[in-house]
Amino acid sequence: MTKKTTKTASRNKPVSRAASSAKTKNARSSAASSRTATKSKPAKSNAKPATKAKVTSKSAPAKAKVAPRVTSPKIEVAVKPVATTPEKLPGFLGLSAKYASSASARVHIIPVPYEHTTSYGKGTTNGPKAILEASQQVELFDDELWTEPFKIGVHTTDPVVVSKVEAGANDPFQSIYEAVKPLVDNDKFPLILGGEHSLTLGAVRACSERYKDLSILQVDAHCDLRPSYDGNPFSHASIGYRLYEHLPQPLITQVGIRNVSWQEARWMETESPKINIFWARMQDKWNFNEIVNTLSDNVYLTIDVDGLDSSIMPSTGTPEPGGMHWYQLMELIKHLCVRKNVVAADIVELSPIAGLHAPDFLVAKLAYKLIGYRFALELGVTKKYV
Numbered sequence: 001m002t003k004k005t006t007k008t009a010s011r012n013k014p015v016s017r018a019a020s021s022a023k024t025k026n027a028r029s030s031a032a033s034s035r036t037a038t039k040s041k042p043a044k045s046n047a048k049p050a051t052k053a054k055v056t057s058k059s060a061p062a063k064a065k066v067a068p069r070v071t072s073p074k075i076e077v078a079v080k081p082v083a084t085t086p087e088k089l090p091g092f093l094g095l096s097a098k099y100a101s102s103a104s105a106r107v108h109i110i111p112v113p114y115e116h117t118t119s120y121g122k123g124t125t126n127g128p129k130a131i132l133e134a135s136q137q138v139e140l141f142d143d144e145l146w147t148e149p150f151k152i153g154v155h156t157t158d159p160v161v162v163s164k165v166e167a168g169a170n171d172p173f174q175s176i177y178e179a180v181k182p183l184v185d186n187d188k189f190p191l192i193l194g195g196e197h198s199l200t201l202g203a204v205r206a207c208s209e210r211y212k213d214l215s216i217l218q219v220d221a222h223c224d225l226r227p228s229y230d231g232n233p234f235s236h237a238s239i240g241y242r243l244y245e246h247l248p249q250p251l252i253t254q255v256g257i258r259n260v261s262w263q264e265a266r267w268m269e270t271e272s273p274k275i276n277i278f279w280a281r282m283q284d285k286w287n288f289n290e291i292v293n294t295l296s297d298n299v300y301l302t303i304d305v306d307g308l309d310s311s312i313m314p315s316t317g318t319p320e321p322g323g324m325h326w327y328q329l330m331e332l333i334k335h336l337c338v339r340k341n342v343v344a345a346d347i348v349e350l351s352p353i354a355g356l357h358a359p360d361f362l363v364a365k366l367a368y369k370l371i372g373y374r375f376a377l378e379l380g381v382t383k384k385y386v
């Protein structure tokens with residue numbers, strides 16, 4: 001998407017931390033002070049708007065009337081080198097350093113703007129930026145948990161750059177693996193914001209080294225169980241198969257499925273893999289405890305946003321009608337977090353639509369709700385919410 005490129009220059013400016021440095025005397029207002037001043041309106045230009053010249057005639061002014069340009073003396077201007085580092089993105093929720101520091105934060109948000117094999121609509125590379133920008137507007141107080149989940153500490157890392165992964169890659173998504181591995185090994189909670197779905201493999205590679213029983217809960221419209229797609233085994237349409245193949249004790253539960261090919265169906269019939277499918281068309285009859293009980297103790301949660309119904313999630317490359325709605329997804333996540341140890345998670349396949357904020361905000365809030373459910377116990381939530 002190139003539409004937003006003209007705006008990026010102003011968004012590159014570091015967010016003012018002035019608001020956060022002021023110490024809060026009143027604990028109740030801590031939420032407001034925990035955020036950096038991101039809600040401020042775009043800085044107004046000091047320059048006065050140009051006076052509108054009165055046009056007396058619709059015809060272009062005759063060139064002869066324009067005063068000749070005065071040639072000013074040549075001034076040497078130092079040319080600043082063009083930055084080659086990835087664009088600096090705002091931190092998730094716009095938290096102050098107290099809650100966003102890498103050392104103390106339990107949650108590490110990892111933006112991964114990877115896009116290589118999307119097969120229909122494009123734009124997942126813009127997902128992380130849209131989510132992080134929308135997150136600045138998310139209310140920090142959770143009215144269901146009756147607490148402020150950000151207090152667990154939420155750090156946002158620099159975006160992880162992934163070179164295009166092609167068939168034959170020995171260490172696919174190595175940069176993601178390297179970002180996730182030390183976090184999982186130190187009991188931090190990595191939450192990856194994609195990016196296309198294929199990136200999940202890098203994170204699961206890291207998690208499965210520590211948790212040998214690791215299973216996967218996949219929210220998705222698609223099974224993604226093709227051995228390869230468009231000639232690439234690391235296609236986003238093959239991620240389910242890659243994950244299943246990779247896990248030490250293969251076990252995947254897929255929820256919201258409503259798109260499966262004949263070949264995938266045949267493979268499941270003939271091979272009987274340990275893949276539990278909860279079809280979207282049956283969603284009125286789902287039992288969330290039953291879904292969660294199919295998993296092992298340690299779970300990786302991957303949420304492809306197209307698992308949600310396209311009425312609330314139109315901003316995705318391969319939308320399908322008949323998907324999950326918001327509160328169903330909330331129920332699923334809270335049951336999962338209560339009964340299992342969720343070791344890491346990702347939210348992938350958001351392809352922002354310019355000017356349509358609701359889906360971007362949905363994902364930002366989804367990420368925050370997930371954090372709240374995941375850490376409810378440690379946050380001291382005593383309210384019964386499941």
Ligand SMILES: [Mn+2]
Nearest residue numbers: 221222304306
């Ligand atoms: Mn999908």
